[in-house]
Amino acid sequence: MRYAQGGGLTDAERATRERIRLQAVERFEGAEKNREIAAALRLSERSVERWRRAWRERGEAGILSKGSPGRPRLSPVQIARLERELERGPLVHGWADQRWTLARVKTLIGRLFHVSYTVEGTWRLLKRHGWSWQQPTRRAIERDDAAVELWKKEVWPRVRAVRRRVTAGSSSRMRPASR
Known part of the structure; x- marks a missing residue:
């Protein structure tokens, strides 16, 4: 199944979907036809066909959820280590100044x-x-x-263009008032 706008299933929705797949497995074992299973569980026949094929090839493990497809997460131990390394500063990690940019933190995570x-x-993550x-x-x-x-008080008022109103017949462009 495809999800528009980068969407997907939450953990709760994934668990619900997995329960439905397990119900389908019970029906596979009872030798029910795909069409009957799809109608009973309110699924597409195509999904039931895919699940049955995975079940035949790998058993129940073949239809279990693989978990979130998101980026790999750092463990709490890794997060703690990352924070220690960030506190040490960019100079320690080879950068020329003391600024942590997102690109540098990304690189550090990759290195560590x-x-x-x-x-x-x-x-x-941060x-x-x-x-x-x-x-x-x-x-x-x-x-x-x-x-x-001094610049703000004396120079800026002279630099800033004084705007005149647009009247009928004049150009809609704003121009500095003539002196």
Whole structure:
């Protein structure tokens, strides 16, 4: 079965689906026909055919759920180790500065655990475990607050274009007012 928009089954829905497959197995053992099973369990005949084939080839184990198809998850022990490594900092792991980016964390996870995450998956993993996006607290050494204030008060008003109203017959484009 295909699921639109990247959807799938939750764990509860997967368990319900597995119970239905086990009911189908009981009916396979009772020699019921696929059409009868499909009608009784409100399934497509195609699903019943696939399940019967898997049951014949591998027994009951062939129709049991394989679990979530999602990305591999890190164990609690691996999460704890990842957090220790993140606290040690990027310099220890070979990066030139002290910024953890999602790409760097993704690379670190791959190096440590041989598990591949997407950048988005890395963000979800970190967020799920209490990490948050951080902004540097320091300002640039070269920053001159007095010069910034002066620029905002004197230069910006001159740079900012004074807008005039659009009237009938005039262009709809905004232009600076003439001086």
